[in-house]
Amino acid sequence: MNFEEKQISSRNIFKGRVVDLYVDDVELPDGTLSRREYIKHSGGAAVLFIREDSVALVRQYRYAYGEETYEIPAGKLDPGEDPERAALRELTEETGFRASACRHLADIYPTPGYTDEVIFIYLVTEAEFVGEHLDEGEFLNCSYFTIDEFGKMVESGKIKDAKTVIAYYKYMDKRNKGLI
Amino acid sequence: MNFEEKQISSRNIFKGRVVDLYVDDVELPDGTLSRREYIKHSGGAAVLFIREDSVALVRQYRYAYGEETYEIPAGKLDPGEDPERAALRELTEETGFRASACRHLADIYPTPGYTDEVIFIYLVTEAEFVGEHLDEGEFLNCSYFTIDEFGKMVESGKIKDAKTVIAYYKYMDKRNKGLI
Numbered sequence: 049m050n051f052e053e054k055q056i057s058s059r060n061i062f063k064g065r066v067v068d069l070y071v072d073d074v075e076l077p078d079g080t081l082s083r084r085e086y087i088k089h090s091g092g093a094a095v096l097f098i099r100e101d102s103v104a105l106v107r108q109y110r111y112a113y114g115e116e117t118y119e120i121p122a123g124k125l126d127p128g129e130d131p132e133r134a135a136l137r138e139l140t141e142e143t144g145f146r147a148s149a150c151r152h153l154a155d156i157y158p159t160p161g162y163t164d165e166v167i168f169i170y171l172v173t174e175a176e177f178v179g180e181h182l183d184e185g186e187f188l189n190c191s192y193f194t195i196d197e198f199g200k201m202v203e204s205g206k207i208k209d210a211k212t213v214i215a216y217y218k219y220m221d222k223r224n225k226g227l228i
Numbered sequence: 229m230n231f232e233e234k235q236i237s238s239r240n241i242f243k244g245r246v247v248d249l250y251v252d253d254v255e256l257p258d259g260t261l262s263r264r265e266y267i268k269h270s271g272g273a274a275v276l277f278i279r280e281d282s283v284a285l286v287r288q289y290r291y292a293y294g295e296e297t298y299e300i301p302a303g304k305l306d307p308g309e310d311p312e313r314a315a316l317r318e319l320t321e322e323t324g325f326r327a328s329a330c331r332h333l334a335d336i337y338p339t340p341g342y343t344d345e346v347i348f349i350y351l352v353t354e355a356e357f358v359g360e361h362l363d364e365g366e367f368l369n370c371s372y373f374t375i376d377e378f379g380k381m382v383e384s385g386k387i388k389d390a391k392t393v394i395a396y397y398k399y400m401d402k403r404n405k406g407l408i
Contacts (some may be wrong), residue, residue: 049367049369051287051288051289051296051367051368051369052289053289053291061241061242061249062241062242062249062251062265064251064265065263065265066265066341066342067249067265067266067267067342069241069242069247069249071242071244072291074291076365076367077289077367078367080365082365083244083245084291084292085242085244085245085246085247086247086291086292087247087267087292087342088292089342092339092341107231108231109231109232109233109257110337110340110341111233111252111254111264111266112264112266112267112268112340112341112342112343112344113337113340113344116231117337117340119340124341154385154388154393155385155388156388156389156390156393157290157293157297157388157389157390158338158339158390159272159338159339159343159345159347159390159391160290160292160293160297160299160389161246161272161290161292161304162246162247162267162269162292163292163339163343164292164293165339166388167339185256185260185262187229187231187256187257187258188231189229189231203401205334205335208334208335208336208337208346209336209337209340210336210337210338210339210390210391210394211339211390213334213336213394213397214390214393214394214397217393217394217397217401221383221397
């Protein structure tokens with residue numbers, strides 16, 4: 049059975065710096081009408097950066113949760129930007145390390161009920177220090193944890209950020225299989 | 229260093245069935261002003277349901293992506309609803325199986341830059357069939373895959389949904405440690 053929902057009309061409710069909100073009228077598979085509310089997002093790029101068996105984690109305040117989190121370096125794609133290029137850009141901005149190459153770890157759909165965001169996750173293991181380049185108004189702190197410490201933070205639930213949890217498991221999976 | 233961002237004012241831009249959008253003026257740690265755009269969400273509950281070494285996956289159309297996905301059974305919390313109760317409710321609605329108990333696997337922040345959603349993920353291994361109870365306007369199909377098949381779908385990237393990927397790895401991790 050085909051579950052496709054056909055667009056009848058589309059309305060842009062809000063156009064922001066991060067979030068564009070749309071409300072569409074759609075036709076469901078049985079011909080009835082419904083509405084879909086969703087965010088159009090340019091996509092995210094994230095980097096698991098491992099250097100001398102240490103993982104770079106960024107501590108930052110997440111306003112929506114009202115708390116500080118530990119996450120791998122990440123950011124929003126500029127419109128039309130290549131995800132790999134965006135990942136390497138964010139790595140330099142947030143950690144001060146510049147890399148020329150990365151490996152693909154995963155693409156994820158963070159919460160498919162109301163966003164079209166794809167988060168592209170990469171692995172970087174070789175990079176040189178060139179100094180941090182934080183965006184204006186960006187407050188964060190990068191620190192390093194052993195892979196063992198990182199694993200404990202994921203497994204205990206201290207780290208809840210989806211891209212960071214998935215980066216950890218995808219990396220460990222590949223490492224255990226000798227692919228890395 | 230404390231990175232807290234203080235709310236100056238908050239504006240509700242849109243109040244929908246799934247998504248409430250807010251734009252807040254905030255004071256950054258250095259005293260400058262900025263804006264935060266974010267979704268207030270009642271939270272999600274999801275269930276990894278394993279029965280006779282098979283995993284229940286729900287195939288459904290995700291309008292924002294314009295494609296069908298495979299995900300573990302899940303849904304939105306009713307306001308104030310207990311996440312565990314919501315997870316068991318969604319399990320019955322989408323698979324037709326009723327369970328009286330579940331185990332906590334993980335809480336995740338799907339995309340912390342612009343939502344306050346928490347997705348609560350549980351494991352159910354014992355349930356009885358009582359018949360499906362889909363919500364009106366809900367079109368989906370539940371089918372069963374061996375854990376090995378499920379693992380291949382996650383590892384190959386065929387499954388990109390964050391909660392489903394994390395449920396797989398958290399389960400395998402606990403199983404490999406003999407905790408399940």
